[in-house]
Amino acid sequence: AQSVSQHNHHVILSEAASLELGCNYSYGGTVNLFWYVQYPGQHLQLLLKYFSGDPLVKGIKGFEAEFIKSKFSFNLRKPSVQWSDTAEYFCAVTHNNAGNMLTFGGGTRLMVKP
Amino acid sequence: DTGVSQDPRHKITKRGQNVTFRCDPISEHNRLYWYRQTLGQGPEFLTYFQNEAQLEKSRLLSDRFSAERPKGSFSTLEIQRTEQGDSAMYLCASSSRSGSQHFGDGTRLSIL
Numbered sequence: 683a684q685s686v687s688q689h690n691h692h693v694i695l696s697e698a699a700s701l702e703l704g705c706n707y708s709y710g711g712t713v714n715l716f717w718y719v720q721y722p723g724q725h726l727q728l729l730l731k732y733f734s735g736d737p738l739v740k741g742i743k744g745f746e747a748e749f750i751k752s753k754f755s756f757n758l759r760k761p762s763v764q765w766s767d768t769a770e771y772f773c774a775v776t777h778n779n780a781g782n783m784l785t786f787g788g789g790t791r792l793m794v795k796p
Numbered sequence: 797d798t799g800v801s802q803d804p805r806h807k808i809t810k811r812g813q814n815v816t817f818r819c820d821p822i823s824e825h826n827r828l829y830w831y832r833q834t835l836g837q838g839p840e841f842l843t844y845f846q847n848e849a850q851l852e853k854s855r856l857l858s859d860r861f862s863a864e865r866p867k868g869s870f871s872t873l874e875i876q877r878t879e880q881g882d883s884a885m886y887l888c889a890s891s892s893r894s895g896s897q898h899f900g901d902g903t904r905l906s907i908l
Contacts, residue, residue: 686838716896725799726839726887726899772838782827783852784889784897786838 684709686775688787695763696795703758703790705773715756716774716784717747726772732756743767765796798822800900802888808906809878816874817903821890828871829897830863831887832856839887845871875905883907 689704707713717729730741737749747758756773773787801820809815821828826847831839842861844852847868857863860879865871875882885904889897 688838718899725901726889728896728898731896774838782891782897783829783841783844783854784831784839785841788836789838 684775684777684785686773686785686787688771688773688790690790691788692791692793694793694795697765698762699794701758701760701763701767701792703771703773703792705756705758705787706754707756707773707775707785708754709775709777710754711777714776715747715749716776717741717745717756717758718772718774718786719769720772720789721769729758729771763792763794765794768792768794800888800890800898802886802900802903804903805901806904806906808908810908811878811880813878814874814876815878815905816872817886817888817905819871819873819888819890819900821870821888822898823869825890825892825895825898826868827891827893827897828865829889829891830871830873831889833885833887833902834883842873878905878907880907 685708687706715732718726719729730739732739732749740746770789770791772789774784803818828845830842833839843863845865860876863873885902887902889899891897
């Protein structure tokens with residue numbers, strides 16, 4: 683069974699610091715990759731996704747992620763975080779042999795200090 | 797923007813009782829998913845419908861759990877004889893055939 687690992691469970695940054703959240707997955711075949719964000723009290727929202735093509739994907743709110751197939755990784759980055767980025771971030775994967783079910787990582791809780 | 801709607805938002809019940817949750821997907825989406833999320837964990841897949849057909853079920857979905865989508869629109873998730881371990885947030889998501897999944901706010905279930 684495939685799995686998704688997010689190495690950082692909690693991250694605390696000051697405003698304007700750069701962010702990189704790690705995500706690794708275990709499946710070796712063709713995958714679709716996602717980052718979702720959950721702001722306090724809100725539902726999961728899609729930040730960005732990778733299906734194919736350019737491995738550097740740009741999403742909403744200045745986030746981007748890079749798919750590195752050889753490393754089974756899809757790390758999320760933002761050059762300069764804001765207080766409003768305080769949220770929980772989830773990496774997720776689907777693959778062709780598992781229909782459309784999303785397999786999520788355990789999440790990373792980000793706190794940005796003003 | 798009419799997103800995915802879930803009802804109720806919170807459910808508190810005694811152990812052994814049956815509960816039923818409802819999910820109304822985005823109207824043009826033919827795919828509907830149920831996930832469960834416990835504290836400090838990412839969501840875990842439970843089951844998936846394409847129109848009214850239930851196409852996938854997780855091993856997490858014990859025989860106390862049943863889900864339906866009778867007309868290919870809204871869906872219900874029923875848990876019979878609830879147990880303490882059923883306490884979780886139950887999330888519903890919907891998508892079009894090739895689209896990304898959009899999530900609802902979830903139903904938080906607490907078992908006393």
